[in-house]
Amino acid sequence: MPQAILSLKNINKSFGPIDVLHDINLEVRAGEVLCLLGDNGAGKSTVIRLLSGVHKPTSGVMAMDGKPVSFANPREAADHGIATVHQFGGTFPLMSVGRSFFVGREPTKWVGPFKVYDRKLANDTAVKAVQSFGITRIDDGDRLVGGLSGGERQALAIARAVHFGARVLILDEPTAALGVKQASHVLRIVNEAKRRGLAVIFITHQVMHAMAVGDHFAVLIRGAIAADFRKGEKSREEITDLMAGGEQMAELEAEIESYMAAGEGHPEPAKHVH
Amino acid sequence: MQSSFSPGAMLRRPEAGAFLGLLAVMIFFGIFGGLTFLQPAGMASWMNVASNLGVIAIPVGLLMIAGELDISVGAMVPFGAMTVAVISGHYGLPIWFGIAAALSFGVLIGLINGYMVIRTAVPSLIVTLGTLFAVQxxxxxxxVLITKSTSVALSTEGAAKTIFGDFFFGGQVQVMVLWWLAITAAYIFFVHFSRFGNWIFAMGGDKVSARNAGIPTERMTILLFVLSSTSAAFVGMCQAILYNSAQVAGGQSFIFNAIISVVVGGVLLTGGFGSIVGIFFGTITFAIVNQGIYYTDFDRNWSSLIIGILLLVAVLMNNTFRKMALSYSPRKMGVK
Structure with a gap:
């Protein structure tokens, strides 16, 4: 199995006296979609903030390509190729498609003695990048982002991340606010990103959406990984039960312990063995 | 900026409301006051008002586009005027010392405003309200301590007078009009054609995303505050040189007048949307209402009513145009 692009080993995170994450072990490889499932408040957002450089882990090791890394700020995470796309696309509603695509990295050209923003290049590049993800309805780079549908905004944000060389794509609840059709567009884009060799971390609480694209699943309950399994190893009902937490959690722990006692795979939840 | 010109495309631009507002005001005063305001003497009167206001309104508008507000400009105008008058009038030092000091104080107060806004979570309205009173x-x-008076005389001759505080075109048009036109052109380039303009819009749209995209949001915020307070000090300094005296009071009217010009000009109060050309039109509209009343038979006390109605209508119109811009998508058969 190829080396993981991004891995978390025994990560703990606490804010003052409050422990938010306990002993998180996760890894994601190129061309693979890791689905991080969990109910609200399970700690998904904290995991995202660790990965995207907003917070630092209290203990444990975060590694890229096997080498330990530490991000001082989101910019450093981005420089390492980690891109985060938030629920609403994280884009600027009153900016044009071209301008928001290139925000902070605007292309310029010389016009006489003046270095000016190259609107045509920005618009053409942005439109082409979004269309390559199958969103052909965006064909005018001057359109305002706020006029796009939720799915189109996600597509724009993902296309932007890929265009600027992201290797790990973190999608934070990309389908939560979308209708069925829009959500299926976004899932298709996730598959396209995977096909292009990106490592995708897909955060959701919608089991159906996770199952449609995921290769590898981790369920977070109260800040700990309650289950870690690969595609086809669990049914939708089982996953939903898992996410629901509480009673099932005890059952699961007993199950894992019996596995370990029997020594047939799953020595501990996170280290995955086929 | 627009690849093709059509009435629809015009209406979707931020300055659409300002342009229509300007037309409406011109028609209004054309009917009730004749075309005096378009004749040289009439034009000079509103252009003088617009130029002094416009030099301040544009940086105030940029701050609004970036999601901030600066009301300390109201104190920076008399501060700039008094600095040059005390240094070069009361103490009789060379005028260039006074000019340099006035502009330096503008930069200093801008740095203080900007630094306080980025270091504290206090809204910039409150921060600059504080500096407004502190500077006053x-x-x-x-x-009063230095000169035992609230009014200081200043006489300027030579190049400084010609450049900063003189009249031209038969002694009616202030040299500030030329400054205003040149500065507006520079801002149009800076905001709409250079890459930095994009940063300002991004900051007003979503500051966190802008920072994550690598935009130096803190440095830009400080720069914008420095621009606005230095511009206000510049206007005050030029007025002192023009009128040969400076008063400690005055300048307060610039606060609301600048905000009105900016909002009539199509800038969204919550940031992220607007244009320099819009602010330019908004300033002219305000100045024409402010001065045009003198050419009608109306009592001048009615001008505030007109400005109030103008502001409300402009905001409603700008909201409509912004919605049009948002919901716009090209026709299916459109040629690319």
Whole structure:
């Protein structure tokens, strides 16, 4: 199995006296979609903030390509190729498609003695990048982002991340606010990103959406990984039960312990063995 | 900026409301006051008002586009005027010392405003309300302490007078009009054609995303505050040179007048949307209402009513145009 692009080993995170994450072990490889499932408040957002450089882990090791890394700020995470796309696309509603695509990295050209923003290049590049993800309805780079549908905004944000060389794509609840059709567009884009060799971390609480694209699943309950399994190893009902937490959690722990006692795979939840 | 010109495309631009507002005001005063305001003497009167206001309104508008507000400009105008008058009038030092000091104080107060806004979570309205009063206090206190008066005379000759505070075109048009036109052109380039303009819009759209995209949001915020307070000090300094005296009071009207010009000009109060050309039109509209009333038979007390209605209509119109811009998508058969 190829080396993981991004891995978390025994990560703990606490804010003052409050422990938010306990002993998180996760890894994601190129061309693979890791689905991080969990109910609200399970700690998904904290995991995202660790990965995207907003917070630092209290203990444990975060590694890229096997080498330990530490991000001082989101910019450093981005420089390492980690891109985060938030629920609403994280884009600027009153900016044009071209301008928001290139925000902070605007292309310029010389016009006489003046270095000016190259609107045509920005618009053409942005439109082409979004269309390559199958969103052909965006064909005018001057359109305002706020006029796009939720799915189109996600597509724009993902296309932007890929265009600027992201290797790990973190999608934070990309389908939560979308209708069925829009959500299926976004899932298709996730598959396209995977096909292009990106490592995708897909955060959701919608089991159906996770199952449609995921290769590898981790369920977070109260800040700990309650289950870690690969595609086809669990049914939708089982996953939903898992996410629901509480009673099932005890059952699961007993199950894992019996596995370990029997020594047939799953020595501990996170280290995955086929 | 627009690849093709059509009425629809025009209406979707931020300055659409400002342009229509300007037309409406011109028609209104054309009917009730004749075309006096378009004749040289009439034009000079509103252009003088617009130029002094416009030099301040544009940086105030940029701050609004970036999601901030600066009301301390109201104190920076008398501060700039008094600095040059005390240094070069009261103490009789060379005028260039006074000019340099006035502009330096503008930069200093801008740095203080900007630094306080980025270091504290206090809204910039409150921060600059604080500096507004603090600077007013400094101006009044120091002036009375040094000169035992609230009005200081200043006489300027030579190049400084010609460049900063003179009349031309038959002694009616202030040299500030030329400054205003040149500065507006520079801002149009900076905001709409250079890459930095994009940063300002991004900051007003979503500051966190802008920072994550690598935009130096803190440095830009400080720069914008420095621009606005230095511009206000510049206007005050030029007025002192023009009128040969400076008063500790005055300048307060610039606060609301600048905000009105900016909002009539199509800038969204919550940031992220607007244009320099819009602010330019908004300033002219305000100045024509402010001065045009003198050419009608109306009592001038009615001008505030007109400005109030104008502001409300402009905001409603700008909201409509912004919605049009948002919901716009090209026709299916459109040629690319």
């Amino acid at each position: 206090g400094v101006v009044l206190g120091l002036t």
